[in-house]
Amino acid sequence: MQTEIVIAGFGGQGVLFAGQLLAYAAMDSGMETTWIPSYGPEMRGGTANCTVIVADEEIGAPVVRNPQAVIAMNRPSLDKYEPLIKPGGVLVVNSSMVDRTPERDDIIVVTIPGNEIAEELGSRRLTNMVLLGGLLKALPVLPLEAIEKALAEHLPERHKKLLPQNYQALRAGANYEQEAFV
Amino acid sequence: MARELWKGNNAIAEAAVRAGLQAYFGYPITPQTELLEYLSWRMPELGRAFVQAESELGAVNMVYGAACTGARVMSSSSSPGVSLMMEGLSYLAGTELPAVLVDVMRGGPGLGNIAPAQGDYNQIVHGGGHGDYNMLVLAPSSVQEAVDLTYISFDLAEKYRVVTVVLLDGSIGQMMEPAEMPEMRPVRRLPEEAPEWAVTGAMGRQRRVLSSIYLQPPEEEEANLRILKRWQQVIANEVRCKTYYMEDARFAVVGFGSAGRVALSAVRAARAEGIPVGLVRPITLNPFPEKILQQYAGQVESMLVVEMSAGQMLEDVRRVVQGRVPVELCARLGGIMPLPDEVLDAIRSLARGEATLEGHPRDRWLQRMSLLY
Known part of the structure; x- marks a missing residue:
């Protein structure tokens, strides 16, 4: 069994780090995992994405055509990945950066105004954590606590003071969705 | 650790x-x-x-x-x-x-x-x-x-x-x-x-010479x-090779490195469809795992080479298999990694008995590729 997650957005939105965090959490939970970035000649503000696979056996292809879940941080990512998600999969959309509603009705769609929530918590740079929280609420591939533990262990030392804010952002994303489902 | x-x-x-x-x-x-x-x-x-x-x-x-x-x-x-x-x-x-x-x-x-x-x-x-x-x-x-x-x-x-x-x-x-x-x-x-x-300095011992020049052909031949x-x-x-699901396989996929990983995903998907296929993943490319491939040539009905090059390893597999079973090609080029579903399609084609010893597998693969561009 494996779960494929694509995180896509503009460079600088924390797409690659959010994916690494998932991979750290999966590894620390004793699972197999791969993290692979799109590593073309990109620049800040250009598009960036990574694929994370979490599995209970040796992982084959590091990239798949139809992922189980996608976090779309911006409009180009939504347009590119919405049609590709497996039926029954999960799409998390950062509605702050997207001016249309998703069209698929055979997947779980989670819409979160990530930028606004992050700004309320003190920094727009927390947007990736808000959306990651939202993803894990809808796709319980790993518990939120595993992500928090990975943050505590793998966040660079100079950023450790931001840990509480990151925890808050993860929870805010997860809780936002809880309300929306009710 | x-x-x-x-x-x-x-x-x-x-x-x-x-x-x-x-x-x-x-x-x-x-x-x-x-x-x-x-x-x-x-x-x-x-x-x-x-x-x-x-x-x-x-x-x-x-x-x-x-x-x-x-x-x-x-x-x-x-x-x-x-x-x-x-x-x-x-x-x-x-x-x-x-x-x-x-x-x-x-x-x-x-x-x-x-x-x-x-x-x-x-x-x-x-x-x-x-x-x-x-x-x-x-x-x-x-x-x-x-x-x-x-x-x-x-x-x-x-x-x-x-x-x-x-x-x-x-x-x-x-x-x-x-x-x-x-x-x-x-x-x-x-x-x-x-x-x-x-060569460490010949103080107190016979000098050693390291060179690739042998002007006398017999000396070069000896070297x-x-x-x-x-x-x-x-x-x-030193031959190294890893096999997956080959015990009862009637079809074999051969691929190394990333292509081998993609093939593994495809093989699992094909197994889920009931196709008895396995994977041979060479770990040493030189020396090439010839004996093991020859052995599987006596077991399977056909083989599929998956690579991110234009049939380069295909020729080694064909040389080893020596026409005992058909060997088909599934490849992407120029910096494109094949996706598992592309390989799965090629495996399904083997399972339908479409692999053949006729002609050259690269021609058939090129024909399929022409649908893309």
């Missing part, structure tokens, strides 16, 4: 350090650069030699010189840079020196692009430099395997006095996976622990035979 999340390029660098790497010479090129960057601080930190050369030509010839001293030496590059090193690799082979080269392949020919590819297969596996020689080629398909193979690559190079190439594509260099690092070995003390052929005899030992002892 606990598993850590390592980027492929960094993991190879650290594994080389732990294998006792004493001197590294290289030149930056994507998608390999992190390897050099990592060693640029790691090697000085340990009091070992790191040189960013003026070019790949400089780097490979520094490797040549340093290898003469009996030190554990390495270089790394990506496809266009490796092309520049071919002369030096032939000289290393002609001088019977051990060294390790990492080639993180990218799209080509020419400058190509920086995306993952396997187009260097023929250049590395069948020798891109001149003269009669072989390089021992190790092809990891994961970060852990890249660590494990890099760690033993120096021992292999020294045991057989060959250049060992760790051959991977950009995706394995760039991806992160959990890996466990082997223990740190002590570095070789020089000249005290130098191999018996190394060639000596090199070949050592290579025969490599063939006898």
Whole structure:
């Protein structure tokens, strides 16, 4: 069994780090995992994405055509990945950066105004954590606590003071969705 | 030691350090650069030699010189840079020196692009430099395997006095996976622990000469035979290969590195559909796992080669299988990694009995590719 997650957005939105965090959490939970970035000649503000696979056996292809879940941080990512998600999969959309509603009705769609929530918590740079929280609420591939533990262990030392804010952002994303489902 | 999340390029660098790497010479090129960057601080930190050369030509010839001293030496590059090193690799082979080269392949020919590819297969596996020689080629398909193979690559190079190439594509260099690092070995003390052929200064002993020049043809022939005899030992002892689901397989997929991983996903999907298919993933490309493929040629109805090059490994599989079963091709080129569903389609075609000994599999594959462009 494996779960494929694509995180896509503009460079600088924390797409690659959010994916690494998932991979750290999966590894620390004793699972197999791969993290692979799109590593073309990109620049800040250009598009960036990574694929994370979490599995209970040796992982084959590091990239798949139809992922189980996608976090779309911006409009180009939504347009590119919405049609590709497996039926029954999960799409998390950062509605702050997207001016249309998703069209698929055979997947779980989670819409979160990530930028606004992050700004309320003190920094727009927390947007990736808000959306990651939202993803894990809808796709319980790993518990939120595993992500928090990975943050505590793998966040660079100079950023450790931001840990509480990151925890808050993860929870805010997860809780936002809880309300929306009710 | 606990598993850590390592980027492929960094993991190879650290594994080389732990294998006792004493001197590294290289030149930056994507998608390999992190390897050099990592060693640029790691090697000085340990009091070992790191040189960013003026070019790949400089780097490979520094490797040549340093290898003469009996030190554990390495270089790394990506496809266009490796092309520049071919002369030096032939000289290393002609001088019977051990060294390790990492080639993180990218799209080509020419400058190509920086995306993952396997187009260097023929250049590395069948020798891109001149003269009669072989390089021992190790092809990891994961970060852990890249660590494990890099760690033993120096021992292999020294045991057989060959250049060992760790051959991977950009995706394995760039991806992160959990890996466990082997223990740190002590570095070789020089000249005290130098191999018996190394040049260490001839004070008080017969001088040794390391060279690849033999102006008298009989001497050159003798050297060639000596090199070949050592290579025969490599063939006898060092073939490595991993198989998946082959016990009851009626169809076999053959692929290495990233293509092998993609094939593994496709094989699992095909098994879920009830197709009795397995995977043979060569880990050494030279020596090639000939016996095991010959054995499976007697078991399966047909084979499928999956590669990120235009049927380069296909020809080796066809040579080994010798027409006993049809061998078809599923390939993507130019920096494109095939997706599992493309390979699955090709496996389904085998299962429908569409593989044939007629004509050449590359023609059929080209015909399918013409639907794309």
